[in-house]
Amino acid sequence: MVQGVSTVKHVVAIASGKGGVGKSTVSVNLAVAAAQLGFKAGLLDADIYGPSQARLLGVADGVMPEVVEEKIFLPIEAQGVASMSMAFLTREKTAMVWRGPMASGALQQMIESTRWGDLDVLFVDMPPGTGDIQLTLSQRTQLSGVVVVTTPQDIALIDARRAVEMFNKVSVPVLGMIQNMATHVCSNCGHEDPIFGSEGGENLANEYDSRLLANIPLSRRIRETSDAGEPIVLAEPDNAGALAYRDAASVIMASLDKAARPAAPTISMTD
Numbered sequence: 001m002v003q004g005v006s007t008v009k010h011v012v013a014i015a016s017g018k019g020g021v022g023k024s025t026v027s028v029n030l031a032v033a034a035a036q037l038g039f040k041a042g043l044l045d046a047d048i049y050g051p052s053q054a055r056l057l058g059v060a061d062g063v064m065p066e067v068v069e070e071k072i073f074l075p076i077e078a079q080g081v082a083s084m085s086m087a088f089l090t091r092e093k094t095a096m097v098w099r100g101p102m103a104s105g106a107l108q109q110m111i112e113s114t115r116w117g118d119l120d121v122l123f124v125d126m127p128p129g130t131g132d133i134q135l136t137l138s139q140r141t142q143l144s145g146v147v148v149v150t151t152p153q154d155i156a157l158i159d160a161r162r163a164v165e166m167f168n169k170v171s172v173p174v175l176g177m178i179q180n181m182a183t184h185v186c187s188n189c190g191h192e193d194p195i196f197g198s199e200g201g202e203n204l205a206n207e208y209d210s211r212l213l214a215n216i217p218l219s220r221r222i223r224e225t226s227d228a229g230e231p232i233v234l235a236e237p238d239n240a241g242a243l244a245y246r247d248a249a250s251v252i253m254a255s256l257d258k259a260a261r262p263a264a265p266t267i268s269m270t271d
């Protein structure tokens, strides 16, 4: 039986320019939401240096994937999704002290040595930025598309723009943007406060003729359910944030079915 992504219908990268904008939280909620919608979904944590999906999926520190035929990993099934992460191969406090090519190699090995099985979609939680790992993934897997996560703040949008430009250069379609932490609703008085601004994600989507897939509020329950290892789409399916994640997953899955899978891009950088 084969391993790698040849049995996966669509590979979708979740990217951001900047770290800390909520990309891992979006990735796990989209994957679990896709599973709730009836799709066979997987989640690859490509954040080699700071893997967080073990915690977000509630997989205990020290639980390792089963190895078959000596060198093939079976993904860990958690919260309804097939998952693989460097976090499953190391302990929580291990620091990954690797140079870029080693990290890219580790990612490549994780992709190629995992027997994902038949999946409708594999979401890839990318590390922030536009470096080695992003290029490796674009070159080694046929990405059906990328979703860019940003907060509405200028400093995040500048880096989100870089991410969009990078994926445009390697011919990976941008499926849309997700704006995170847009408004905070006070749990005492209900007052809505756009702490990081409110329209940046929409403006970014317009700038690139793309679309805003979701506007996720800054919510204490999103943070608490993440920390507890049960994504909010499962823990509180009627929460406003959970509904927004699920709507986004549904639009993404519909757009993938329409889009033909693009050929692997060739990389050429001119400016």
Ligand code: ADP
Pocket (backbone or CB within 6 Å): 016, 018, 019, 020, 021, 022, 023, 024, 025, 026, 052, 180, 181, 216, 217, 218, 219, 220, 222, 223, 224, 226, 227, 241
């Ligand atoms: P990234 O993957 O971009 O580095 P994370 O998903 O790890 O970001 O999120 C960074 C922190 O912000 C985490 O503590 C996470 O629980 C929290 N967080 C993410 N999205 C939200 C949200 N909408 N509301 C509240 N906290 C959030």
